[in-house]
Amino acid sequence: MGHHPNLTPRVGDEVRKTTCYMCACRCGIDVHVRDGPGGGKVVTYIEGNRDHPVNRGVLCAKGSAGLMQHHSPARLRAPLRRVGERGEGRFEEITWEEALDLAASWLAPVRESDPKKLAFFTGRDQSQSFTSWWAQAFGTPNYAAHGGFCSVNMAAGGIYTLGGAFWEFGQPDWDRAKLFLLFGVAEDHDSNPIKMGIGRLKGRGGKIVGINPVRTGYNAVADDWYGITPGTDGLLVLSLIHLLLKAGRIDADYLARWTNAPVLLDGDPESPDHLLPLTGEDGEPLVIDRRTGRPAPWNGEGVRPLLTGTLDRGGHRHESAFHRIAGRYLADDYAPEAVEGRTGIPAARIRQLAGEIARAAFEDAEFVPGAWTDFRGERHEGWQARPVAMHAMRGVSAHANGFQTARAIHLLQALIGSVEAPGGFRFKPPYPKPVDAHPRPHANAVPGQPLDGPHLGYPRGPEDLLVGEDGGPKRIDKAYSWDAPLAAHGLMHMVLGNAAKGDPYGVDVVMMYMANMAWNSSMSPGRAMEALTARGEDGGYRIPKVIYSDAYASEMVAYADLILPDTTYLERHDCISLLDRPICEADAAADAIRWPVVEPGREVRGFQTALVQLGAKLGLPGFVEQDGTPAYADYADYIQNHERRPGVGPLAGWRGDGKSHGRGGPNPEQIERYKEAGGFWTSHVPEGARYMKPFNAGYQDWAVGIGLFDVPQPYLFELWSAPLRRFQLAAEGKRDPRPPEDRRAALHRQMDPLPVWWDCAEANGAEEYPLHALTQRPMAMYHSWGSQNAWLRQIHGTNPLFIPPAVAEAEGLRDGDWARVTSPHGEITVPVQVQRALNPRTVWTWNAIGKRKRAWGLDADAPEATKGFLMNHLIHELLPPKGGQRFANSDPVTGQAAWFDLRVRVEKAEARAQARPVLDPLGVPPVTGDGRPDGARREPEAEG
Amino acid sequence: MTMLPAGTERSLGLVIDLDICVGCHACVIACKGWNDAAYGAPLSDRDPYGAEPEGTFLNRVHSYEVVPEEGAAQTVHFPKSCLHCEDAPCVTVCPTGASLKRAEDGIVLVNEAACIGCGLCAWACPYGARERDPSAGVMKKCTLCVDRIYNDALPERDREPACVRTCPSNARHFGDLADPESAASRMVAAREGFDLMPDLGTRPVNKYLPPRPKDERVDVLAPLLEPVAEEPSGLLGWLDRQLGKL
Amino acid sequence: MHPAPSIILFSTLSGLGFGLLVFLGVGAIQPVGPAAAAFHGIGLGLAVAGLVSSTFHLGRPERAWRSFTQWRTSWLSREAWAAVGALLAASLFALTAVLGAPVPLLGLLSAALCLLTVLCTAMIYASIRAVPRWHHWTTPATFLLWCLGGGAILAAQTWLAAMILLAAGVLQVATWRRGDDAFAALGQTVGTATGLGARVEPLERPHTGESYLTHEMVFRVGRRHADRLRLIALLLAVVAPTFLLLLVPSHAAGLVALLCFAAGILAQRWLFFAEAEHTVGLYYGAPGGRTT
Ligand SMILES: Nc1nc2c(c(=O)[nH]1)N[C@H]1C(S)=C(S)[C@@H](COP(=O)(O)OP(=O)(O)OC[C@H]3O[C@@H](n4cnc5c(=O)[nH]c(N)nc54)[C@H](O)[C@@H]3O)O[C@H]1N2
Ligand SMILES: Nc1nc2c(c(=O)[nH]1)N[C@H]1C(S)=C(S)[C@@H](COP(=O)(O)OP(=O)(O)OC[C@H]3O[C@@H](n4cnc5c(=O)[nH]c(N)nc54)[C@H](O)[C@@H]3O)O[C@H]1N2
Ligand code: SF4
Ligand code: SF4
Ligand code: SF4
Ligand code: SF4
Ligand code: SF4
Ligand SMILES: [Mo]
Secondary structure, eight states: OOOOOOSSOOSOSEEEEEEOOSSTTOOEEEEEEEEOTTSSEEEEEEEEOTTOTTTTTOOOHHHHTHHHHHTOTTBBOSOEEEOSOTTTOOEEEOOHHHHHHHHHHHHHHHHHHOGGGEEEEOSSOSOHHHHHHHHHHHTOSOEEOTHHHHTHHHHHHHHHHTSSOSTTSEEEOTTTOSEEEEESOSSOSOHHHHHHHHHHHHHTTOEEEEEOSBOSHHHHHOSEEEOOOTTOHHHHHHHHHHHHHHTTOSOHHHHHHHBSTTSBBOOOTTSTTTTSBOBOTTSOBEEEETTTTEEEETTOTTOOBOTTOEEEETTEEEEBHHHHHHHHHTSGGGSHHHHHHHHSOOHHHHHHHHHHHHIIIIISOOEEEEEEEBTTSOEEEEEEOOOEEEEEOHHHHTSTTHHHHHHHHHHHHHHTTOBTSTTSEEEOTTOOOOGGGSOOOOOOOOTTSOOSSOSOOOOSSGGGOOBOTTSOBSSTTOTTSTTSTTOTTOOHHHHHHHHHHTSSOOOSEEEEESOOTTTTTSSOHHHHHHHHHOBOTTSSBSSOEEEEEOSBOOTGGGGOSEEOOOOOTTSSOEEEOTTSSOOOBTTEEEEEEEOOSSOOOSSOOOHHHHHHHHHHHTTOBTTBOTTSSBSOSSHHHHHHHOOSBTTBOSOOSSBTTTTBOSSOOOOTTHHHHHHHTTSEEEEEOOGGGSSSGGGBHHHHHHHHHTTSOSSOOOOOBOSSOHHHHHHHHHHTTSSSSOOOGGGHHHHHHHTOSSOOOOOOTGGGTTTTOOEEEEEEOOTTOOTTTTTTOTTHHHHSSOOOEEEOHHHHHHHTOOTTOEEEEEETTEEEEEEEEEOSSBOTTEEEEETTOOOOTTGGGOOTTOHHHHTOOOGGGGOOSBOOOBTTBOOBSBOTTTOOBOGGGOEEEEEEEOOOSSOBSOOOOOOOOSBOOOOOOTTTTSOGGGOO | OOSOOSOOSOOEEEEEETTTOOOOOHHHHHHHHHHHHSSSSOOOEESTTSSSOEEOOSEEEEEEEEOOSSSOOEEEEEEEEOOOOTTOHHHHTOSSSOEEEOTTTOOEEEOTTTOOOOOHHHHHOTTOOEEEOTTTOSEEEOOTTHHHHTOTTSOGGGOSOHHHHHOTTOOEEEEETTOTTSHHHHHHHHHTOBOSSGGGSOOOSOEEEOOOOOSOOOOTTGGGGOOSOSSHHHHHHHHHHHHHHO | OOOOHHHHHHHHHHHHHHHHHHHHHTTSSOOOHHHHHHHHHHHHHHHHHHHHHHHTTOSOGGGGGGGGTTTTTOHHHHHHHHHHHHHHHHHHHHHHHHTTOOOHHHHHHHHHHHHHHHHHHHHHHHTOTTSTTTSSTHHHHHHHHHHHHHHHHHTTOHHHHHHHHHHHHHHHHHHHHHHHHHHHHHTOOHHHHHTOOSOEEEEEOSSSSOOHHHHHHOOOOOHHHHHHHHHHHHIIIIIHHHHHHHHSOSHHHHHHHHHHHHHHHHHHHHHHHHTOOOTHHHHTTOOSSOOO
């Protein structure tokens, strides 16, 4: 009686290759499908695409669970028009024609009269080059995606310093790094690449150092853990810099050649350019050429900049920026002993870390052979490896000192010569891309006209701010105002509140996409819901119209007037484009598509298609032909036929006749080619162009060739930031426009051209609220949208507050007890769990597990809605009032939401059945309501 | 059937590296996805969108804190599925012969067509590697993806367990632990792979690789930070001298 | 372990039934005529009811016949054979008895098979190393004694019943005592379960909800609750029946004694499962040994 299992079960009869969107990592997936009962295909199984550059076959938990997302009972079915009050969740289903007409009837008058009265913000958008293009054509200045509350500090800090950032714009050199420092990362966007990299690095015997108040996930596998006190990484890093400088453990040659440390700064205190780079006749910054001892342009042929140069001229001594660096960081303020108390890291540990960095970077760093030529025309026989890689994310950037802290980390990287060196941190195309290669921000709205330029950009100085004559903000979110001068991603978290208050002005329509603003993506869901339901004197809503696109019955859906229901990610075209956030790797440019591997079978449309159609209805330039007929039928049509610049379109592969890549005319077969190729396209960086990209003529030429930019654009890392210095000069009254009087002193401090650290604790009520409160992303859950997934929600259905033993002891708390958690802004009551590997002054929980009752197709008594909770109820967009004033709870440089500056108090509470606050259940909009029955997708014969 | 084979030709199993498991649960869901679609009855989920969702999983990831004598506590993520024991008590207790250990490769399987769902094998397993599916009423357990590793309808490179294929950090390895030359065995030897609860005499095939030592203090680094200068001018002068030598 | 009502009921009822059949088989009582039908009927009925009840906890009861196949290794399979054998022998013996011509040899065979069945049942538990509280000779010993005690009550063997119950009570107390230390004695901790060393604390479970494993194997009972139940079990299964049998000899008292005993055994069986710590609990932060 042998057992002969079926060894060749057929999980599907066809594999379709597309791109995952269970999170923003963009892995390649093999979707197994088979014929369904209705004639169409049904999805049966999802696994990783082995050939895909991002994930090479692996998938995370979410990726494999995509099947269940695709079958979520919370999927919307058709366009919805609100019939009840906002927040009730009562809707009627309407046709797409009605929906688009309705939207157009709201939007057309806005465009004709005052386009800024449309605020269009797009959340977790992977098509920003398209949505921003739409917004630009509409003419509103009020456009951005979610970066302002996500990690703009990381982006801006990186781009202003290195011309590229952590986030998903660069990566550690996983194959050569020997030491890897990970600051404040639980998961990040490169979910799978980071895990793969960690596995590789550790497999090679490399060492990982986790710098994080919490030891889970990556920090759990880290060989060494620094349980830092939140908000103090800047201090720690500057102390490392102090030690390395003092010991001369820096890469002086690298600093001299590739950074602006040797650039001479104007030493004339009276000059309006004081401490800006001294420039030569051609306007290029000057260095002292070691060969001649005389000033020369930084990029002159064969120039060998002298790191420590000085120039006496016009009665002033002009010193290289490096003088400033040495002067600042050798000071005792940054000695380990001076920072150990604040950072919670003992001085000896700081010294150990500095020693390890020095050892890995300098003691046995190989020289990697490979011929290349730099932008000064000098030929090199290889690259000096500096096998110390670093990565940082929201643990650094979601603090109000995150911009400068990110800069501090970049300074550290540059000092040891590890950026773009083998073993260090490497850019992914389209980066490196210096500030000068980015646009400036634009906000001039003219009725009936497109905007004067791209919304978001990188100001070079105060002259690029988007402020009116009176200094007031031009944008609804006050991005690029004196409150957030370098708000390179906008400030989505301020939109609803500002719009409801009419500060700086009211809007007529808020249009949002893929952002659960009435819940977990708001710093305070309560106030977001208030803003969405607030009524003016006339009894109407203060935000008169809300258009929202979601694919599922999220909390936010209930608060909109018109819902444009999106498809799931397996049912639409998408384009992950070199024009915004592609899937490139350090060694390759790459982009990808999604395509409908199955048909939706519901009245839903890809949001981008809806925008194409809405744009045509509104007659937006670019969306209609000369004769007014629609320029594109749908998004797929746009993807294939749109050209941003001649020969450069959303997708880089198989252009023109299908043989050209990067540049070339539209190809009607392009999407087919992508499908055949597995859903993606790659172009490898040539051998000699792989490292030192900003300075490598080979790389620059290759990048021009594939259309990343139009002319070579070599540059120097800006350790001393001229744009920041220009703001300082404005604060000093030496430059226009000048900041408001009461903002000058602070602005001067914050816009320091060299990295600084400031304390965020006091402003957040540290005195009364002794503990830091953080959230972390669970690896198996994506924000709010994983809870509708029957598999994933079993892993994370509730979330305790993790507390350190000392707090547990002091408050008499044990696992499973309940605690009242109070912040300056609110109070919640939640279950606790003791964690030992935790900074003693920190509590935390998993992010976005808590749900509003009945949202997401879940029962009202679902654990997510009874025991799960949101930390957001304790947060606020503004700091606690002080001296009658309230400042934004944001980084003052970029406007980045400072989620992790939250301070709380924890006390024991009575055990409860439900976490507090307890909110009413939401009404349930029309949804599919089904979910996937057990075993729905197996073949009948496989049974038994 | 419930007699254990006197020996097996091969001992196929998993090696799980606790040093690099980041606790992502990818293996949990990949396992669920594959086995829901393939071997035997589907893996059901009760109350999937309700108050008490509860499904069958063949692989689950725990997390623990390890508190050393000195120094900071450590977090260890700990995946657990059937260990395909040589002396599998789950097999011998089975009254129906549904629970079996294969002589050819040592895989412990449940022949679901013969299983009465008595649950005894799950009791007998010290590790909690078996779960009775409430819908199908039969015992489910890790099959070592027997229907992948021998599946000639799959491309050769995919003939490995779903959990191994998907593990992003490469913490899971599959191989013949009876062959000392296999990559899996060599890894076990090199890293001192261990058994779970070895005293219980189950002789698991699956091995765990221990976390490497953490938070070690390195004292030899001090000379690397010997100051060359206390003052900025000193540093600049020193640098000039260094660069002059180049 | 999860105290599943069907299993508790099964072993309680079948224990009583087989106990009675043992006393009938060895000829301790030799009812005739209708009384024979009644006694044998009760014995068989209880045994069968118990066995039927045990199938309720099967996932696929329609395949129960398959459990006869693995008698070489599986105590459950052996139990199936023994039970069938016992019921067959007991039925034949009953037939002969009712017909007024009891065959003593058949009776002895029936008694032996009945005891064997109970032994097999007990060995199912005793063979499980993962549950150290069960993995001991006291498990079959207590099962057998309780079975005989119940049988003796049913068979109205007053003195014998009292003696057996007292012995069973003493053994039970010793078993509990031993059981309380058994998990610790096994030497398995979350440290050995994970191989992670001396001090290992659970941080997060694999799933925030429950699972088959947590339902089935990670049942926890409070110490005070357990102590109270032990007392109740002893009072009901030993003290009350003994008192009633010895001091209030009457049919009514016999019936009450029987009911007390059955209730006591239910409590004992509930504890047998509920107190049994499975090594799986280690993974879920249920420490070995008794909980407070
Ligand atoms: N306390 C705390 N709060 C935080 C953070 C934190 O760290 N702590 N992090 C913040 C950060 S960085 C971010 S990015 C935000 C993220 O917060 P959100 O941007 O709100 O992210 P999600 O909850 O993932 O989903 C947004 C919406 O997109 C919808 N959606 C999903 N798929 C599709 C689709 O295919 N089409 C359409 N149209 N909609 C879809 C979902 O249903 C959901 O309603 O949270 C922020 N909130
Ligand atoms: N699985 C999954 N993946 C995701 C997401 C998701 O929801 N789920 N969201 C995506 C999004 S939108 C984003 S923005 C990224 C964010 O990716 P991460 O940056 O990894 O985001 P968080 O989980 O918020 O992690 C912040 C980490 O910083 C630590 N931290 C907090 N304060 C400090 C500090 O002051 N110093 C240091 N050193 N550490 C600190 C926290 O303990 C936590 O580990 O992840 C993306 N990837
Ligand atoms: S990391 Fe996971 S969820 Fe995100 S794209 Fe990749 S597989 Fe999908
Ligand atoms: S997939 Fe790999 S890293 Fe993730 S939990 Fe499983 S074993 Fe650990
Ligand atoms: S781990 Fe458990 S189920 Fe697997 S073979 Fe060993 S005893 Fe049997
Ligand atoms: S549940 Fe099935 S496999 Fe397990 S012992 Fe019972 S019959 Fe055998
Ligand atoms: S080998 Fe297959 S069945 Fe076993 S845990 Fe891995 S995926 Fe699951
Ligand atoms: Mo984010």
